[in-house]
Amino acid sequence: MSDVQYDQFLSDIYDDAPYFGQARAREPELFNQFYFEHLGDKTRRVLEFGSGTGMLTVPLARAGFLVDSVDISPSMQKVLAGKLRAEDASVAKRVRQITADALTYVGEEPYDSILMPEGLVIALPDRTLQLALFESCHRNLRKGGRIYADFVQPRYKVVYEQTLQEHTRFRTRDGDNYLLSVTFRNDRHSQVEEWDAVFAKQGTAGVAERIAVTVSFRFLFHSEIQFMLERCGFKVVDIDVNHARGLGFAVIAEKV
């Protein structure tokens, strides 16, 4: 069982916050194009692991795909439920929201396709958990079924410097202004990177509220993902190292 790192505050602010969902929310097509290029059959339900706020889920449903969206965080699921309520009923009904741990999830029947948009694999900050996720994918796919996943590139500066602090400002769609300070700490041996993020909400007379959040990631280079997938019974079909203008890489792997 892995931890729920995305609480209500982080889920509500996710799409607006730099370092979190902001880049993807601003240019969803840039990140989602990969999935639309490779997914074909709309009649067979796809499984999405780590659906988060639904930045891929909602476009998939709009395009006619039937999606089982699994996320461990009830508050992320709440944000997605709100987005689905704003959609036409015919779109919303294509999505089945499932609040569950992707590591232990077992679908009613094997899927043809499992999608893992940016974040889920690296949000499991331990190599054993990452392998357990690929094993769960293997369990949930039929033979010949495929994983489609995209990953953000590790930030080489953090890997090199080991610790780094950055500050940035942003405004939410509700009009709140935040100063966000993030301290990144990287452990060279485990490859686990911790982010201490402090969100200082600006009021008329200075800081109105300060919210501190710590999240951990285990960033991966694509060579390690290839080893992990092969160890878990997959053949890597394609790796695009220029995914989203080189911001990330995308992988397709088939269950052998």
Ligand SMILES: C[S@@+](CC[C@H](N)C(=O)[O-])C[C@H]1O[C@@H](n2cnc3c(N)ncnc32)[C@H](O)[C@@H]1O
């Ligand atoms: C970095 S966010 C990425 C969200 C989304 N895929 C996106 O593109 O923005 C990682 C997501 O994975 C979810 N998650 C983390 N561990 C999980 C687990 N064991 N099972 C299912 N979901 C998990 C988190 O709750 C969060 O929504």
